[in-house]
Amino acid sequence: MRDQRFGREAFRDLLPADTSASLLFRDPPDHTRLRNLLSKVFTGSLGADLRSKIEQIADGLLAAREELHEMDLISDFAAPLPVYVISDILGAPAEEREQLVLRCREIALGTDGEADSSARARAAAAHDEISKYFRSLMAERSKRPQADLMTRLIHAVDEAGHRLTESETLAVCEMLFFTGHQTTIDLIGNGVLTLLRHPGQLQILRENPTLLSSAIEELLRYESPVQRTGRVTNSAVEMGGKTIPKGRVVLAILGAANRDPSKFEQPDRLHIGRLGNRHLAFGLGPRFCLGAMLARLEGAVAIRALLQRFSSLALTTGSPVWRNSTETRGLLRLPVSLSRST
Ligand code: HEM
Secondary structure (H helix, E strand, O other), rough: OOOEEEEHHHHHHHHHHHOOOHHHHHHOOOOHHHHHHHHHHHHHHOOOHHHHHHHHHHHHHHHOOOHHEEEEEEHHOOOHHHHHHHHHOOOOHHHHHHHHHHHHHHHHOOOOOEEEEEEHHHHHHHHHHHHHHHHHHHHHHHHHHOOOOHHHHHHOOOOOOOOOOOOHHHHHHHHHHHHHHHHHHHHHHHHHHHHHHHHHHHHHHOHHHHHHHHHHHHHHHOOEEEOOOEEEEEEEEEEOOOOOOOOOEEEEHHHOOOOOOOOOOOOOOOOOOOOOOOOOOOHHHHHHHHHHHHHHHHHHHHHHHHHEEEEEEEEOOOEEEEEEOOEEOEEEEOOOEEOOOO
């Protein structure tokens, strides 16, 4: 993950031009330039009231389910929360966020490995509509600036005095919107399911809320939302007694590294108080996840809000449904029953 002989730029030949404009498919020096810029702009857009905004969103979603005594934890809670949060940061007006949530759900259902052709077509249409939406938001913010991430991206200037081009700005917005929500949905969904499957650990967490941040790290390690990432060799690389020729795609299986017995004691055991938990769920090195702080906060607020509001939370007879993917690990559905804390 730190070795610069493994790059991402060569993936660009395989991608549509608008996708490849973001930093995900650049190598230094372009990657460094875009990353420094984005890191500054993104952090600057989070705002001091971020935690309370996320708490309000979480509470609103849970209050709506309270009287029903059951919910699909994914579509009713884990999925809308990160979409609302990233939409708010980008600057999408509140009344338009519900539409974004619905479109994201179509995309999640239609990009699953087992989706049929009509679900795939709906996902493609939903993706196009989101792109169109961000294009119109960009045009609107160019005319009438606001204190949001979209406006900041439009006006951002890098170290060399360059602005992002229009297509770079759009690619960055979409990249933040998509990478920023699905992975966080998976953190919340996988996290809750894992806790429900480990009632002893869940009880410890209920009794010791200060363990929440180490619990989040352990859930990230144990059921990593991003299971693998890829690179292309920029030159021939000697590794483990083998030569990988230049131009080969190499996969790093983060999910396996996070269960490595030489790094983690009893790696297959969930231990929410685990110390020295140096997992790779957010990657490592120059491409370490830019949204890690936001994702950790959303995960912690979501799980705290759930546990505080509901004294009992249980799996129902409906089975959890996993997405069919080897790249990311997450649930499409997680039916749970609830009863309220008195
Ligand atoms: C639990 C949630 C998340 C997980 C597990 C996660 C995981 C990762 C991983 C593994 C990488 C490194 C990929 C690589 O090296 O090839 C990464 C990069 C990245 N993530 Fe996240 N991520 C999460 C949430 C977010 C959020 C909320 C945002 C922003 C809103 C975000 C934005 C990014 C960006 C921009 C990069 C690329 C950084 C670069 O190439 O320099 N992520 N993420």
